[in-house]
Amino acid sequence: MTTRILLVDDHQILREGLRSLLETQPDMKIVGEAGEGTTALQLVRTLRPDVVIMDVNMEGMDGIEVTRRIKREYPETRVLALSMYLRSGFVSEMFKSGASGYLLKENAFVEVVQAIRTVLAGQKYACAKVAGLLVDQYVQSEERASARTALTERETEVTRLLARGKSTKEIALITGSSIKTIDARRRRILKKLGLNSLAELVVYAIREHLIEVDDQRTT
Amino acid sequence: MREENNDQPVSSRVSLRRDLLSLISVAILYFIAVRLSLSFLRPPEGPAAIWPPAGIPLSALLIARRSLRPYLAGVLTGAGFAAELLAGTPWAVGIVSALAQTGDAVLSTWLLWGVLGAPPAFTRVREVLAFLALAVGLSNGLMSLAATAVSDLLPGTLPPVVSWYRRAAAAGIGNLMVTPFLLSWAAGLKTGWKTGNLRRLWEGVASGVGLALLEFLALRAPAGQEWFPLCLPHLTYPVLLWAAFRFEVRGATTALLILAAVALPFVVAGPVGGFSSAPDWLDDVIVGPSFLAIAAVFGLLVGTTVAEHRQAQREWERLAHAEQATLEATNDAIWILDREDRILRTNRAAARLFHHAGGEMIGHHGCVLVHGTPGPMPGCPLQQARASLRRETAEVPYGDRWLAIVADPILDSDGRYAGAIHIASDISERKRAEEALRERSRYIETILENAPIGFAVNTIHDHKVVFASGKFEEIYGQPRGSLHSVEEFFDKVYRDAAFRVQIRARVLADMATGDPARMCWEDVPITTAAGNERFVTAINIPLPDHNLMVSTVQDVTDRHLAEEALRRNEARLKKTEEIARLGSWELDLGTGIATWSEETYRIFGLSPGEFVPSYQAFLEMVHPADRAAVDAAYSGSLQEGRDQCDLEHRIVCRSTGEVRYVHERYQHVRDAAGRVLRSIGMVHDITEHKQAEAALRESEERFRRIFEEGPIGIATSGADFRFLRANAAFCRLMGRTDSELRELTFRDLTHPEDLPRDIEPIRKLLRGEIPVYRSEKRYVRSGAEVMWGDATITAVRDREGKFQNFLVMVEDVTKRKQAEESLRIYQQQLRVLAAQLSLSEERERRRIATGLHDHACQTLVLSKMKLQQLQRSLPGGGPEQLGDICAALDRTIESVREMTFDLSSPTLYRFGLEAALKELLQDKLKAEHGLHHVFRDDHAPKPLAEDVRVVLFQSVRELLVNVIKHAHAHKVTLDIARLQDSIRITIADDGVGFEAPTMWTAPSRGRGFGLFSIRERLDFIGGTIEVDAQPGRGSRFTLVAPLEMPRQIAGETRDDDQNLAGG
Known part of the structure; x- marks a missing residue:
């Protein structure tokens, strides 16, 4: 069974380089090439490739957006990101939009086949440098999470109530503690989390999913 | 009748006419009366007696004045004779009758005047008796007898006896009835009527009517009852009695006349045949006239007795009243007591004093009433008087008063005690006055004893000390009461014998002259008993009439010593004058002698005493130019009576010829009459002062020139802001004249846009809250031209801080302002350019980054790919160099990629500012510099x-680089938050910090320029940066920039974004 591959990159020489590289593989077939996002989408609809090798940075609709649309229409299509950018923003956005792997272009010759096979197998692929980046990111988010867990159960409860807009008095009433206790606790929470205001605490609570927000808009 | 004085020439004519009238009227009256009487007499002879004219002449003569009486007698005789003749009487008989009548009247008048000394008023029984005896009895009898005797000699007359008797009876009854009537009525005219009482009138009317009724009944009596008419005349008595009691003689005689007049017709008609049953002649001659005579005498006596009684009663009442009035006239309380000391009479003063009504006290014992004791008090003067039978007095306290009691015994004819007069006088006032007097004399004594002046009194002749006050002895230091004579005084006070003799001789000699001026000895040294030296001033006042000498002495030691001190002070004053360059002088106008103080000499360039000062000499030393003025001022002040004068003038020093300025001030001393005795003045050398004054004037002149001619506009304005004065420069700046400005205030001159901010500070200035206000503002010159002025306004205040005026100084800064304005515009343009530059730099960077990415990177990647292909195609992986080239390519790709991000982060454009900053911190600073960070995003x-995003990113990146490079920080906190319509980015580090203010002021230094540049760029996009830093405490930068509003997002920004992306 031949793997049908669509190449999307706005640099033709790179597309040619990849084509020559992948054509050596008997079970892989380049079914089409696209220099920009819109063409890529049309080709996906007509050719129905198994794997789309996607450049992240493109004029017009970029790789992130194209990936998101592809995955919306054809969730079974695997997208392997191929980029010059080694920045967590791009990497994580790419993964978030549905890409299965992220490969730096300079590593393409060595790793692209392996990467295609990995994503086809339903696994994620990241080249070594990208993997390092992801690990850093994870560690950082873990640190932040640990800050949350550093809060005691009672503190977490108070944080939740504060974020819901309850006053100190109301919280005292709900938890059955004195107002002074709640006040002291509130100050301790802010100090622990390194926050300055109640507004920041609310933001923290939303981010840490301590409270549910129906409409969370993003930029 | 009282004699009238006829010598009154004024009234003589009036009295003559009155006399004539009275003569004529009496004559006519008498003629009618005689004529009527004769007509009654002729046929029925009896009734003539009851119409008697005889009283008329007697009354007239008694009333008339003595001088008128002869004429009256003549007239009466004539009138009587005329009446007789007309009645048909033979002329001889007529003459006799008339003469007899007149003679009777003249004789009666003479007798009555002689006996009574006055015409009878019939108020006394004595008058009535004299009248009856002399006029009715003696005179009438004699004249009737004489007339009858003469008539008998004449033919055709009546029988002598009957005629005499009848004539006497007729004339007597006439006198008896008419004379008292007329006289009493005449007296009534003089003394006033006391009738007029309506009740009495009615009583009279009722009596008359009752009498008439009785008469009527009597006339109507049945025949044969003759006793009844006989009783009729007796009915007249009640009427007579009533009239007599009511109106005394006047009433009785009037009633009698009326009754007689009523009876007359009956008598004439004779219906009852006379008054009695007696024979006709008797009836005619005796019964009728007798009855009338008895009735008249009875009436007269009763009336007179009543009158006398009343008179006596009135007299008694008058006396009693007078006596009481006498008692009441005194303020002393008087009791008249009987033998048993019961009060018989008292007065109102007693009632007031003893608080009992006068009536209450009568009949009571005085001691019971006043002292409340049944018996007299011990020592009561009344009791003493009873024993001694002499006047006794005492002064006793009574309540809060003092009373002087006098008890005078009343002795009866046998010299025994029959009562007393007790007089109590209130002497409280006198007692008080005495007490006050005693108090005053004690007071005076106290004063004398305590006065600082000692008093002593001695006799002149024998030099005995009569009185010496304590002070007197104290001053001389002698023990109390130790001085008894003048000799002793001298001995004790002046111990030094020689001095004693000397002073004694002097004092006695002075006293011997009697000259008061020599009775005063001032500052006499004495030695007290204790041996202290003191000084006294003694004044003696001789009282030769009393043989007394009053000496006063005062201790003047202190004054004496003070005066000595004063003399010492004078020397000091002299020195002071010298130091102050202040001399004094005195000019005695009487003698022309001038006295100068030493300093005065020196001021005039002379040595003291070198020359004899005088006014003329002084004038000569005055500067010739001032001489006339100085003389005029001095002489003028004398003539015009100004007592004080100030003037300044120059003098020429005699020794050096130097011109000096002096200030003279002098005052005239006048005697009581206002004449100037002398002038006292001072002269102050003010040469230095004058020189300073001249310097001051010069500096004032300089200031004035600055004000008037200087380039700075200066003006003053009052509290109402209206300009008062402005210099030429101010006028020129405002383009207005001085007079125009006077009508204006700063409001009129200030540009309307600049005015509001001036008003409050100027008010503060006025209130004194700020000392000065400086304002750079636009002025509107005349012609609406705008001028920039730098105004400095101050409030000028006086020494008490009271506002005087504003002082405004204005400098024309229009040119500077214009320069500043163009500079500002250039700066603005420069800033825009700088910002644009930074943005275009960014665009360029991005273009380069994109180029690197799109071309260099792709080519490198492709190269690597080709190389690896080659490597693979070669057996054994080809030469080792291929691997090295691959590694070199990898490093190149890596560095180009990083360069791409460094030049222009794609993250910023793709994911926004937060992501780019986060990436910057995380992937760049941490990885490359090991900087710990906290990233917070709300x-x-x-x-x-776009531009805001770019500027913010660049700024933060520069700041972070600073943090790493200069602050040596280990940790940085980046905080991004949204504030309403703006974004706030806070960068805080734990580095070395810096001095915040220096960051902005020194833009030339490397690091400072960064901050300065950041601020400029932020300013351009409408953002701000705040720095909070202190050395050693880290720093904190806060950047705030505006967010893009939704409307703008839809349009421009997208285009911009695409443009930038494509560029």
Whole structure:
């Protein structure tokens, strides 16, 4: 069974380089090439490739957006990101939009086949440098999470109530503690989390999913 | 009748006419009366007696004045004779009758005047008796007898006896009835009527009517009852009695006349045949006239007795009243007591004093009433008087008063005690006055004893000390009461014998002259008993009439010593004058002698005493130019009576010829009459002062020139802001004249846009809250031309801080302002350019980054790919160099990639500012510099315009680089938050910090320029930066920039974004 591959990159020489590289593989077939996002989408609809090798940075609709649309229409299509950018923003956005792997272009010759096979197998692929980046990111988010867990159960409860807009008095009433206790606790929470205001605490609570927000808009 | 004085020439004519009238009227009256009487007499002879004219002449003569009486007698005789003749009487008989009548009247008048000394008023029984005896009895009898005797000699007359008797009876009854009537009525005219009482009138009317009724009944009596008419005349008595009691003689005689007049017709008609049953002649001659005579005498006596009684009663009442009035006239309380000391009479003063009504006290014992004791008090003067039978007095306290009691015994004819007069006088006032007097004399004594002046009194002749006050002895230091004579005084006070003799001789000699001026000895040294030296001033006042000498002495030691001190002070004053360059002088106008103080000499360039000062000499030393003025001022002040004068003038020093300025001030001393005795003045050398004054004037002149001619506009204005004065420069700046400005205030001159901010500070200035106000503002010159002025306004205040005026100084800064304005515009343009530059730099960077990415990177990647292909195609992986080239390519790709991000982060454009900053911290600073960081984002939507985003990113990146390079920080906290319509980025580090203010002021230094540049760029996009830093405490930068509003997002920014992306 031949793997049908669509190449999307706005640099033709790179597309040619990849084509020559992948054509050596008997079970892989380049079914089409696209220099920009819109063409890529049309080709996906007509050719129905198994794997789309996607450049992240493109004029017009970029790789992130194209990936998101592809995955919306054809969730079974695997997208392997191929980029010059080694920045967590791009990497994580790419993964978030549905890409299965992220490969730096300079590593393409060595790793692209392996990467295609990995994503086809339903696994994620990241080249070594990208993997390092992801690990850093994870560690950082873990640190932040640990800050949350550093809060005691009672503190977490108070944080939740504060974020819901309850006053100190109301919280005292709900938890059955004195107002002074709640006040002291509130100050301790802010100090622990390194926050300055109640507004920041609310933001923290939303981010840490301590409270549910129906409409969370993003930029 | 009282004699009238006829010598009154004024009234003589009036009295003559009155006399004539009275003569004529009496004559006519008498003629009618005689004529009527004769007509009654002729046929029925009896009734003539009851119409008697005889009283008329007697009354007239008694009333008339003595001088008128002869004429009256003549007239009466004539009238009587005329009446007789007309009645048909033979002329001889007529003459006799008339003469007899007149003679009777003249004789009666003479007798009555002689006996009574006055015409009878019939108020006394004595008068009545004299009248009856002399007029009715003696005179009438004699004249009737004489007339009858003469008539008998004449033919055709009546029988002598009957005629005499009848004539006497007729004339007597006439006198008896008419004379008292007329006289009493005449007296009534003089003394006033006391009738007029309506009740009495009615009583009279009722009596008359009752009498008439009785008469009527009597006339109507049955025949044969003759006793009844006989009783009729007796009915007249009640009427007579009533009239007599009511109106005394006047009433009785009037009633009698009326009754007689009523009876007359009956008598004439004779219906009852006379008054009695007696024979006709008797009836005619005796019964009728007798009855009338008895009735008249009875009436007269009763009336007179009543009158006398009343008179006596009135007299008694008058006396009693007078006596009481006498008692009441005194303020002393008087009791008249009987033998048993019961009060018989008292007065109102007693009632007031003893608080009992006068009536209450009568009949009571005085001691019971006043002292409340049944018996007299011990020592009561009344009791003493009873024993001694002499006047006794005492002064006793009574309540809060003092009373002087006098008890005078009343002795009866046998010299025994029959009562007393007790007089109590209130002497409280006198007692008080005495007490006050005693108090005053004690007071005076106290004063004398305590006065600082000692008093002593001695006799002149024998030099005995009569009185010496304590002070007197104290001053001389002698023990109390030790001085008995003048000799002793001298001995004790002046111990030094020689001095004693000397002073004694002097004092006695002075006293011997009697000259008061020599009775005063001032500052006499004495030695007290204790041996202290003191000084006294003694004044003696001789009282030769009393043989007394009053000496006063005062201790003047202190004054004496003070005067000595004063003399010492004078020397000091002299020195002071010298130091102050202040001399004094005195000019005695009487003698022309001038006295100068030493300093005065020196001021005039003379040595003291070198020359004899005088006014003329002084004038000569005055500067010739001032001489006339100085003389005029001095002489003028004398003539015009100004007592004080100030003037300044120059003098020429005699020794050096130097001109000096002096200030003279002098005053005239006048005697009581106002004449100037002398002038006292001072002269002050003010040469230095004058020189300073001249210097001051010069500096004032300089200031004035600055004000008037200087380039700075200066003006003053009052509290109402109206300009008072402005110099030429001010006028020129404002383009207005001085007079125009006077009508204006600063409001009129200030540009309307600049006015509001001036008003409050100027008010503060007025209130004194700020000392000066400086304002750079636009002025509107005349012609609406605008001028920039730098105004300095101060409030000028006086020494008490009271506002005087504003002082405004204005400098024309229009040119500077214009320069500043163009500079500002250039700066503005420069800033825009700088910002644009930074943005275009960014665009360029991005273009380069994109180029690197799109071409260099792709080519490198492709090269690597080709190389690896080659490597693979070669057996054994080809030469080792291929691997090295691959590694070199990898490093190149890596560095180009990083360069791409360094030049222009794609993250910023793709994911926004937050992501780019986060990436910057995380992937760049941490990885490359090991900087720890905290990144906070409130995750609120923060739409930013492209340029804002770029500027903010660049700024933060520069700041972070600074943190690493200069602050040597280990940790940085980046906080991004949305504030309403703006974004706030806070960068805080734990580095070395810096001095915040220096960052902005020194833009030339490397690091400072960064901050300065950041601020400029932020300013351009409408943002701000705040720095909070202190050395050693880290720093904190806060950047705030506006967010892009939704409307703008839809349009421009997208285009911009695409343009930038494509560029």
